[in-house]
């Protein structure tokens with residue numbers, strides 16, 4: 001039975017009957033013996049893949065298998081910055097596709113994801129960054145991505161709480177993407193989960209994949225803590241755990257897992273209505289709708305699966321942000337957490353076929369894949385449905401390192417988020 | 418905070434005193450190697466959930482490189498040892514085996 005739609009009438013109806021009529025947002029079925037497609041990982045990217053498999057390709061005999069709770073990985077741990085002002089053409093294409101899908105996602109999935117295109121500003125605080133961002137603005141103009149290089153006066157106008165003439169790194173300008181912004185991360189996962197469930201797909205939580213079964217060089221199925229599940233095609237979409245799953249499938253991926261942290265302050269009155277990233281000093285900040293300042297910084301330097309991070313990174317991040325926003329110096333921090341991010345050498349993702357036939361990977365989003373969820377799912381669904389990548393995914397193969405075709409965003413941005 | 422003892426100067430260092438250098442015991446591909454060997458050498462690092470062997474540099478101290486054996490899940494340190502070796506020494510392997518009986522071994 002299809003789910004009831006959320007609407008203003010539904011809210012009014014439920015208000016009149018003491019909210020007794022809301023149904024569960026998605027079903028929690030037991031796994032079937034066999035599916036056409038099994039996706040491992042119910043984060044944003046896995047769920048979006050399932051969603052577009054159903055929407056664009058009519059493949060609905062799909063299970064999404066999650067070892068914890070859906071959205072409990074990096075999707076529920078990130079600082080929700082959405083932008084598409086990347087330097088390289090393949091990046092701009094997939095991130096811009098994604099940003100534009102975010103604009104209509106609440107309507108598409110009938111779930112309010114609170115997309116807020118409030119604008120993203122990346123500060124230039126060295127001459128190198130000034131030239132780099134001007135170059136990116138020109139590249140974006142050619143790619144059809146609306147960005148603009150702005151001077152310090154405009155920076156101050158857009159975000160009055162910035163100290164533009166700080167002692168170490170005065171603000172020299174910024175790359176401004178007015179259509180960038182934020183969205184509610186949990187809602188992105190929940191919205192896709194609900195829409196997938198509505199299409200008849202099974203989202204199976206608390207079910208860990210422990211082995212990948214192979215027959216004659218092809219995927220046969222997965223072993224899980226809820227038993228054996230057969231599948232014709234398998235998608236591995238597990239972010240920080242990609243290396244672990246790849247090992248189960250018998251190959252190695254060009255990425256390493258490290259911790260990335262974020263923290264939020266106590267809620268305060270509205271004081272900034274844009275997202276600001278300061279890459280040179282390594283910190284970024286925005287204000288949530290609840291009033292908390294949402295803060296992130298750099299990733300740790302060594303392999304880690306603990307979902308905590310090193311304390312000194314918090315100190316560095318906070319120090320950088322106090323320099324940039326002196327008014328936050330007395331703010332109390334409420335919560336701090338970490339996520340395990342999968343870092344590739346060129347800081348670009350992998351959406352690819354693998355040495356194992358009918359097994360596909362979507363990973364390597366590292367510190368910046370929340371913004372990419374809808375577009376990544378779109379591209380991964382196309383790859384899995386057709387067996388070959390479409391135009392969005394074509395450049396992001398796992399063999400690009402071996403072939404020297406890097407999509408080098410690490411030099412272009414060199415920062416987390 | 419992660420604390421490793423530098424085997425060169427025998428000082429217990431906080432991670433802020435150290436610089437991480439990635440996977441240890443990577444063997445360099447020579448000029449005649451094929452694409453596979455170069456890919457392996459340049460890009461395909463181990464990324465284990467569990468026992469890991471790494472290079473670290475005592476950057477804010479004696480400046481020397483050394484190796485450490487560590488668990489990436491618990492951050493437990495099994496030991497540190499000289500960088501002048503192609504494989505982990507036996508006492509380190511024993512220390513790991515004592516703490517992780519299921520460990521598959523260094524390969």
Ligand SMILES: Cc1cc2nc3c(=O)[nH]c(=O)nc-3n(C[C@H](O)[C@H](O)[C@H](O)COP(=O)(O)OP(=O)(O)OC[C@H]3O[C@@H](n4cnc5c(N)ncnc54)[C@H](O)[C@@H]3O)c2cc1C
Pocket residue numbers: 040041042043044045046065066067068069070071072073074075076077078079080081082207208209210237238239240241260261262296337338339340341365366367368369370371372417
């Ligand atoms: C602190 C922090 C801040 C960030 N800030 C930003 C930002 O501002 N903007 C941005 O664009 N991106 C940001 N990111 C990156 C972004 O969060 C990730 O790129 C994105 O969420 C990855 O989504 P995913 O669906 O691939 O992975 P996840 O959401 O991590 O989902 C993977 C899922 O796989 C499951 N799984 C793993 N192993 C198994 C198994 N064996 N069996 C079954 N399930 C398994 C996990 O439990 C997990 O739920 C940030 C990340 C962090 C950690």
Ligand SMILES: [Zn+2]
Pocket residue numbers: 423424425426427428475478479480481
């Ligand atoms: Zn030393």
